[in-house]
Amino acid sequence: MLTEHHCHILPQIDDGSNSVEMSLEMIKMMRSQGVERIIATPHFYAHRERNDVKAYLAKRQAAYDKIVQADNSNSDILLGAEVAIEHGLHNVPDIDKLRLADTNYILLELPYAGFQHWYLDEITDIAYEYKLTPVIAHIHRYLDYYSKSEYEEVLKLDAIFQINNEALGNFKERRFVKKLIKEGYPYLFGSDAHNLTDRKPNWDLLRKKAKTDVIDGAERILSECKEEY
Ligand SMILES: [Fe+2]
Numbered sequence: 001m002l003t004e005h006h007c008h009i010l011p012q013i014d015d016g017s018n019s020v021e022m023s024l025e026m027i028k029m030m031r032s033q034g035v036e037r038i039i040a041t042p043h044f045y046a047h048r049e050r051n052d053v054k055a056y057l058a059k060r061q062a063a064y065d066k067i068v069q070a071d072n073s074n075s076d077i078l079l080g081a082e083v084a085i086e087h088g089l090h091n092v093p094d095i096d097k098l099r100l101a102d103t104n105y106i107l108l109e110l111p112y113a114g115f116q117h118w119y120l121d122e123i124t125d126i127a128y129e130y131k132l133t134p135v136i137a138h139i140h141r142y143l144d145y146y147s148k149s150e151y152e153e154v155l156k157l158d159a160i161f162q163i164n165n166e167a168l169g170n171f172k173e174r175r176f177v178k179k180l181i182k183e184g185y186p187y188l189f190g191s192d193a194h195n196l197t198d199r200k201p202n203w204d205l206l207r208k209k210a211k212t213d214v215i216d217g218a219e220r221i222l223s224e225c226k227e228e229y
Helices: 020-032 053-070 072-076 117-130 148-155 165-169 171-182 203-209 212-224
Strands: 037-040 082-084 105-109 133-136 160-164 187-190
Touching: 020 053, 053 072, 105 117, 117 133, 117 148, 160 165, 160 171, 165 171, 165 203, 171 187, 187 212
Parallel strands: 082 105, 105 133, 133 160, 160 187
Antiparallel strands: none
16 A cells, blocks of 8 residues: 655645645645555654644644545545654653554654764654654755764664655665665655645656565555554
8 A cells, every 4th residue: 555654735734735725736646646545744843842742733633624624535644743853852741642643653853964873862762762663754865964874873773764755866865765775674655745846746756766566665564563554
């Protein structure tokens, strides 16, 4: 089942879709590109939310209700979050409620900055304390920030590595991603779609650039997850 693991399709909750209409168009586009299961993952920044996960969840639910009200067939859309790594994140109460649907996965976004060891400490603390498997968002996005050995540190995490579909269309990122897959790291795909223009759903690109067994390799990860969607 082709699954969207990372997208910003809920209306007016982050820098993704800015209206219900845009959300509906984005969802329609995904489905027409063959996506069979969608997990909406609005950004969660602990400092912006004042560490209040419950308030964020209420906002997320309200945004979700709007797209279901507009079109009831959207009630099959699942909920998650893209959680930015920040100092002390593992101490934020209810962080485990941000996991992807009913899985034990949590989508975590590394800072866009040079490598620091505390990123990994936060990730391992969250994984250990809540018994969650980290999914590292768009792992190929840090090629300009991390050295080879720093990347190796990140890849040593007991984690799943999420790949944005657009990486397959970029020479440097494609090379990195191909190596990651070849070396047997667990991976998942996502569009990280934010809108209908420069960051639109791009499952057509993935299906054009990646072989079926590579796409299926990502889907197999889900069946290994302890809990069912
Ligand atoms: Fe994202």
